[in-house]
Amino acid sequence: MSKGKVIIGMSGGVDSSTAAYLLKEEGYEVIGVTMGMWQEPGETEGCGNLSAVKDASRVAEKLGIEFHVLDFRKEFRENVVDYFINSYERGMTPNPCIACNRHVKWAALLDYANKIGADYIATGHYARIEKHPVTGRYSIKASVTAAKDQTYALYRLTQEQLERTLMPVGFYEKDEIRKIAANIDDFIAKKSDSQDICFIPDGDYGAFLERERGKNHCPGNFVDMEGNVLGQHKGLIYYTVGQRKGLGIAFGKPMYVYGLDVDKNEVILCDNETLFSRTVYANQINCMSVPEFTDGMRFRGKIRYSHKMADCTVRMVGEDLLECTFDEPQRAITPGQALVLYDGEYVAGGGTILGAKLPIHQRKNEAE
Structure with missing residues (x-):
């Protein structure tokens, strides 16, 4: 007897592929989906790219589960990319994965689950969901693999989202997950973990922001804590609090970014202790x-x-x-x-x- 119908987001990587396998073994009716979130159809880079779709589809076929590709580009653009750009232009350093988890991977996926009558959604995140022993509220709990723990990026999930989410990978060590994956697909088991922001694979945030806005960001002054001008920066979007490398100018002593003054277009610098x-x-x-x-x-x-x-x-x-x-x-x-x-x-x-x-x-x- 099935334990319920679950929609699992599949990226074509080791974690989500293994999560799909574990859920099927536990007795769930599993439906795999790859979420197209950034690239145009057929592109080879970005979220839900062509390579990811092929890998996820192959795993789904081996597991004998239903598989679909969903178009979440509109949701991703509005809730993640636009948020990312607007935050940088307000002098902030956002974490787009947190926004994506709350508004796309969960909200959009749950909406799809409701449309097809699924009971749960699932992901390959290294975290566990349990009710707190005192408050009785659903909460994210640290994964068994401390080095891979992803609870930080999941703090914005709601009680309603947590109640209908399964995270089987969080109960295993990473090495165990790779061993399980090897029984499904040896190529998938050996894939490396993704590290960069998925819509900026080259890591050049400044170039991405300028391309997206179609404009160059104006140079301005480096200033110290008293407002004294120390030199010129190339644009606020290239700096973040605590940064030392890449300032592009020598000050005779180590200097770090203390803050960004958007109104004055200034990068405020300080010594390490002031940070x-x-x-x-x-x-x-x-x-x-x-x-x-x-x-x-x-x-x-x-x-x-x-x-x-x-x-x-x-x-x-x-x-x-x-x-x-x-x-x-x-x-x-x-x-x-x-x-x-x-x-x-x-x-x-x-x-x-x-x-x-x-x-x-x-x-x-x-x-x-």
Whole structure:
């Protein structure tokens, strides 16, 4: 007897292919789909490219499961690419994978699942979904493979999305997944993991942004913390908080990007010590294992995917504004990245980082 009908997103890689196999072995009726999200039909680079479609289709045939290619280019453009471009033009450094997970891989895939009467959707992410033992809310939990853990990029998923999601890969070590994949397709089992942003495979963000907007971004001044002009930069889109390499100018001592002033078209530089702060402000808050954030709650927080989580305390300072204070100063708090809060192995929730200082309009509210 089937445990239910599940739609699984298949990229043609080892993780999603193995996830499809595991779900079928567990007794689900599995339908594989590859999501065309960026490229024109027939192109060989980007999300859901021709090569990915061929690999995913071959795996689906070997597994004996139904397979479809879905066109999600409109959803991807509006919710991921446009968001990415607009964030950079506002002096922020976004994480497009987080937006893609919430608005495309989950929202669009669930919409398709509803149309065909499927019970669940599934992915090959290294994470687990469990109900929190105290709050009873659905939450993302750290995967068995700590080195491949992808919980940071999944913090924005809703309770409704989590309730209908399966993530079988999160219960295995990466080496185990490759061994299982070898029984399905030896070529797939040996494929390397993708690393770059899928719609910028060459990693040249600046060139991509200029192509998309059809314009060159204006040079401006490098300035120090006192506003003294130190030289000229080539355009704000080429810089991010904490950056040292690629500034294109020698200062006689190590200098790092402290922030971007969009209004003045200035890149503010500082020494390494100035990059450290204990306080982080975030908005667009999403609660996961906890129903809400209240003053004094203790968590372990991450301010970027590669960041080693650290102890912190939170409080709400506005309807959608959270203040997180770390016990120890953290380096390069970057607007546009995500602050993700962990309660043990569970994701408590998080938000989009605004910066290390309270936004000016909020400072006025606090004073009042």
